[in-house]
Amino acid sequence: MLVVGRGGVVVGTNDAARSLLLEPAQENTAPNTAEILTAGGRMPRWLAEAHGRLESTGTPPGAVTGEVAGRTFQAHPSPTEDGDVVWWLVEDTDLRLAEQALHSERERAALLADISGALLSSLNVDRCTEVTARMAADHLADAAVIVAPSQGRRHSLTHAQVGGEVTQVMVPIDAGSVPGLAEALRGFPPVPTRWIDPADLPDWVVPPGFDRPIGSVIVTPLPGHGMPAGVLILLRSSTHRAFTDGEEVFARLFAARAGAALSAARLYAEQASITATLLRELLPPRLERVHGVEYAGAYRASQDHERVGGDFYDVHPGADPTEETFVVLGDVAGKGLEAAVLTGKIRSVLHALLPLSGDHQQVLGLLNGALLNSHHTRFATLVLASVRRRADQVRLRLTSAGHLPPLIVRADGRVEEAATSGTLVGALPDVHMRSVEVVLAPGETCLLYTDGITEARGGPLGDQLYGEARLREALRECARMPAEAVVERVQMLAAQWLDSDRHDDMATLAITNPVGGHGSPHVVVDGPADRGPHGKEL
Amino acid sequence: MAAGAVDTTLRGLSDRLWTAVIGRDEPAALRLVAEAADAGADGEALLLDVVAGVQHRVGTEWAANRITVAEEHAASAITDRVIAALAQHRSGPPPGSPGRGRVTVACVDGEWHALPARFLAELLTLRGWQVDFLGARTPTPRLIAHLHGTNPAAVLLSVSIPTHLPTAHQAVTAVQSLGIPVMVGGAAFGADGRYARLIQADAWAPDARAAADLLAGGLTGHRTRQRQQIDDLPHLADQEYTFIRRSRAVLVRQSLAALEDRWPAMRSYSTAQRERTAEDLAHIVDFLATALYVDDAALFTTFTTWTADILTARRVPAASLRLGLDILADQLHDYPRALGFLGAARDTLPAMPTGPGSEVDA
Numbered sequence: 001m002l003v004v005g006r007g008g009v010v011v012g013t014n015d016a017a018r019s020l021l022l023e024p025a026q027e028n029t030a031p032n033t034a035e036i037l038t039a040g041g042r043m044p045r046w047l048a049e050a051h052g053r054l055e056s057t058g059t060p061p062g063a064v065t066g067e068v069a070g071r072t073f074q075a076h077p078s079p080t081e082d083g084d085v086v087w088w089l090v091e092d093t094d095l096r097l098a099e100q101a102l103h104s105e106r107e108r109a110a111l112l113a114d115i116s117g118a119l120l121s122s123l124n125v126d127r128c129t130e131v132t133a134r135m136a137a138d139h140l141a142d143a144a145v146i147v148a149p150s151q152g153r154r155h156s157l158t159h160a161q162v163g164g165e166v167t168q169v170m171v172p173i174d175a176g177s178v179p180g181l182a183e184a185l186r187g188f189p190p191v192p193t194r195w196i197d198p199a200d201l202p203d204w205v206v207p208p209g210f211d212r213p214i215g216s217v218i219v220t221p222l223p224g225h226g227m228p229a230g231v232l233i234l235l236r237s238s239t240h241r242a243f244t245d246g247e248e249v250f251a252r253l254f255a256a257r258a259g260a261a262l263s264a265a266r267l268y269a270e271q272a273s274i275t276a277t278l279l280r281e282l283l284p285p286r287l288e289r290v291h292g293v294e295y296a297g298a299y300r301a302s303q304d305h306e307r308v309g310g311d312f313y314d315v316h317p318g319a320d321p322t323e324e325t326f327v328v329l330g331d332v333a334g335k336g337l338e339a340a341v342l343t344g345k346i347r348s349v350l351h352a353l354l355p356l357s358g359d360h361q362q363v364l365g366l367l368n369g370a371l372l373n374s375h376h377t378r379f380a381t382l383v384l385a386s387v388r389r390r391a392d393q394v395r396l397r398l399t400s401a402g403h404l405p406p407l408i409v410r411a412d413g414r415v416e417e418a419a420t421s422g423t424l425v426g427a428l429p430d431v432h433m434r435s436v437e438v439v440l441a442p443g444e445t446c447l448l449y450t451d452g453i454t455e456a457r458g459g460p461l462g463d464q465l466y467g468e469a470r471l472r473e474a475l476r477e478c479a480r481m482p483a484e485a486v487v488e489r490v491q492m493l494a495a496q497w498l499d500s501d502r503h504d505d506m507a508t509l510a511i512t513n514p515v516g517g518h519g520s521p522h523v524v525v526d527g528p529a530d531r532g533p534h535g536k537e538l
Numbered sequence: 539m540a541a542g543a544v545d546t547t548l549r550g551l552s553d554r555l556w557t558a559v560i561g562r563d564e565p566a567a568l569r570l571v572a573e574a575a576d577a578g579a580d581g582e583a584l585l586l587d588v589v590a591g592v593q594h595r596v597g598t599e600w601a602a603n604r605i606t607v608a609e610e611h612a613a614s615a616i617t618d619r620v621i622a623a624l625a626q627h628r629s630g631p632p633p634g635s636p637g638r639g640r641v642t643v644a645c646v647d648g649e650w651h652a653l654p655a656r657f658l659a660e661l662l663t664l665r666g667w668q669v670d671f672l673g674a675r676t677p678t679p680r681l682i683a684h685l686h687g688t689n690p691a692a693v694l695l696s697v698s699i700p701t702h703l704p705t706a707h708q709a710v711t712a713v714q715s716l717g718i719p720v721m722v723g724g725a726a727f728g729a730d731g732r733y734a735r736l737i738q739a740d741a742w743a744p745d746a747r748a749a750a751d752l753l754a755g756g757l758t759g760h761r762t763r764q765r766q767q768i769d770d771l772p773h774l775a776d777q778e779y780t781f782i783r784r785s786r787a788v789l790v791r792q793s794l795a796a797l798e799d800r801w802p803a804m805r806s807y808s809t810a811q812r813e814r815t816a817e818d819l820a821h822i823v824d825f826l827a828t829a830l831y832v833d834d835a836a837l838f839t840t841f842t843t844w845t846a847d848i849l850t851a852r853r854v855p856a857a858s859l860r861l862g863l864d865i866l867a868d869q870l871h872d873y874p875r876a877l878g879f880l881g882a883a884r885d886t887l888p889a890m891p892t893g894p895g896s897e898v899d900a
Contacts (some may be wrong), residue, residue, distance in 0.1 A: 120715050122686065122689075123686040126689050181869060269686075269687070272687055459788070459813075459816075460816035462790075477607060477608035478611075482562070482613045482616065484615050484618075485611040485615035489607075489611050492650050494674070495648075499787065514564070515563075
C-alpha cells in the first residue's frame, strides 16, 4: 500500500511497499527508466502515469497492472478525503504466468489441430511429405528436412525453409553421416529425439539456398504403422534461440501426427496400385473401328465410384476382313466386385473359345458347362454377335442366351428387335437358343444393351421404369449416327432418367455400318488418360 | 499481310468443316484438319477458332431448332474424333516449356458436355502441361481418388449446365480440402463468373485461352481448411432448396394435373407429348432449385427466357410456360424465396391470350 499525494508525490507507504519499491532504489541512486523519483521516494512509472490520469480526469479508473522487479501487480486506487490516493497493490504474478502458459498451450493445441487437418486431408505421399516439411519449417524451426525411407540405396529428401519453396530430390545419402539418423530410419529400437552438433551436419541436410549459420539441430523419427515413415530434421539458425524442452516435446507430437499421416498415405498408395493392377483385366475394353465396322461401348457401374460390375462386353477382331469379328455383351447375376470377378472368368473362357466362335450354340454350350462346374453359383445372360462386312453391307449373326434381344436401328429410323432367344447360361445342364441373321445397310446400327438401361427408375414423375418403349423411341433419332454417339445418347438418356443414385450396372455396345461406307480411314485414337472417345467409361 | 491471309484461310476452313460435320462426313472432316495442320496452320487457332468454333455453331443451330438433338450428337461425336486426330497429328512433344506441371481436367458428375473440357485439355497439352483428362460426368469420389494418386498442381472443372452447380460446389470443396487449387469454367458459372466466386473456386476463366493464361500465372490454393459447403451459402438454412429438390416428382405430378385443368390445348396431347411437358416441368423445378441454391433470381429468369425462346422456335406458345410458373407458385406458397423467383421470371413472359374457349382464370 502506498499513499500518493497531489502532483504524484509519495506521502506514505507500508512496510511491504517500502521493501518492494523504495529500499532497493535507495541503494541505487540512479533511477531506471521504469521508475520515477518523487520527493517521498521512487515509484513505478506505470503507477505514476495511472496516478496522473486519475488526477487529470478526476474519475477513479479501475485497477491498473504493471511490473515491479520482475513480478506483476494489480494496483487498485481509493481516493481519500484529503485528496490523496491510496494505491493498494495486489500481486498476480502466478496468475499471469498460468495464463501465459494456458495461452501458449491453447496456441499449440490449435496448431496441432490445424496440422492434423492439413495432414489428414491428403492421401498422396508427396503432398503429405510436402505439407509436413512446410509446417515444420513454419512452426517449429527455420528449416526442415524430411528423409523418406530408402528406395534401394537412395532416399527422397524434402527440404523446406520459412517463406521458401518446398523442394524434393532423390539422392544417395549415407545415413551414418548424421548421428541418430540410421536408427531413426530403421524405426527400431525406438529412439528419442536427438540433439546434434551443427558442426556434424553433412551438406545434403541444409536446404538449397539456406545461407544462415545453423545454431541448433534436432533429429526426430516419424513413427509409422509398424514401419518407419521417415525422419524429420529440424534446423534453427544461430540467430534464433535454441530449442526448449517444451518445443522438443511439441516437435515429437508433431512428428507422431506426421508419421501417422505419411503411413496412411503410403498404405493407400500401395492398395490403390494393387487395385489398379487387379482391375485392369476387368475394365471394359476400348473399342474402335475394325474392318470398316464401327464398334462403341459404354459402361456405367452400379456404384458410381466403382469402375467394374456385373456387365461386360468384348470385341475380338477377325484376323482379316474376310474373317468374322466376334462380339459379346453380357450380364452376370449380381453387381459389384464379386460379379466383376465372374465376368472376368467368362471373358477368359470366351477368349479361349474364339476358334469355335463361328458356332454360337457350341460356344454357349461349352461356357455353360464351364460355369456349372465352377464354384460360382451365379448365372449369366449374354448376346453373341459374329460380324463381317460384305461390300456395302454388314452381316451379323446374333444369338441371345437369355438376354434382351438386340435392337436394330434402320437408316430410315425404324427400330426392330432381333428375333433371337435362348436360355441363360450357368443354371441348367442344357442350353438351347435360336440365332438370327441381320444385315446392316450404311447408317444402320445394332445395339446390344443390358437391363440396367431399361430398368433405370425415375423420370419426371418419379419411380417409373425407363422401359423398352422409351429406348426404342430414343433410338429412332439415332439413325445414321456414329456408333459412339448412339451409345452416348442412350447412356445419357438413361442416366438423366434416374432420380436417385440407385441403379443397376448399365452397358451398351453399338455395331454400326458407318454412313460414309467402309472407305474411311482407320483412326486409332489415343486419348489422354486412357479415355479415348470410342471406349467411353461412364 | 500473312496473318490476314491465314485468317481468311481459317474462315474458309471453318465453313468447309461445318459442312462436313453437319453432313456426317467424318472422313472429309478429318481430311480437312489434317491438311490444314500439314499446311502449317497454328495449332491453337485450328483447335479453338476452327474446330471449337464449328462446335459452338452446332449448339447455336440446335437452340434455333435448325438441327435435331440426334444431329447435334452426331456432330459432337465427329468433332471429338477430329480433336483426337489433331492430337495424333502432333508428332513428338509439344513445343511448350518442358517444366510445366501436371493438371487434371474434368467435368463434374452429371455433366455430359465433355467437349469444352476436351478443348481445354488439348490446349493445355499444346502449352506443355501434362494433362489428365477424366472426361464427362466424373463422380467426385473418383476425381478425389485420382487426385490422391497423382497430386496435380491444379484441377480444372468444367460445368455447362447450371443445374450441376450444387454438384460443382461439392466437388470444388472436396478438392480444396486436399489443398489443391481449383479453377472452374463453363457456361454454368455465368458470363461474369459470379457463381464461381459464390462457391469459392480459386479461379474462374471465361474461355480456354484465359484459363491457360491464368494457369500459367500460377494458382494459389484456398487456405481455410475447415470450410464446409454450408459456410458459403448461409441462405440454405431456410431449407427451400432441400424441400424442392426432394419434392421434385410430386411437384411435377401436381403441376401436370393442374396444367391439364387450366390449359385446354393439353387435353389433346399424346402420351409422348405429355411426357415432354412433364420433362419441361421437371426442368423448371430443377432450375428453380438451383436458383435457390445460389440465391439468385437471375439464374432462374435466364433459364425461363431461354426456354421461352426454345418453345417459340418449336411452335409451343411461351404463355404456357408462364402458366406453368403460376401453377408452381400455387404449390409453393409457403416458400418466400421460391415465390420471389417465380414472380420475377413470370413477369418477363407473355400472358396467356384470353380468347374465346380459354378457361384460364385469374
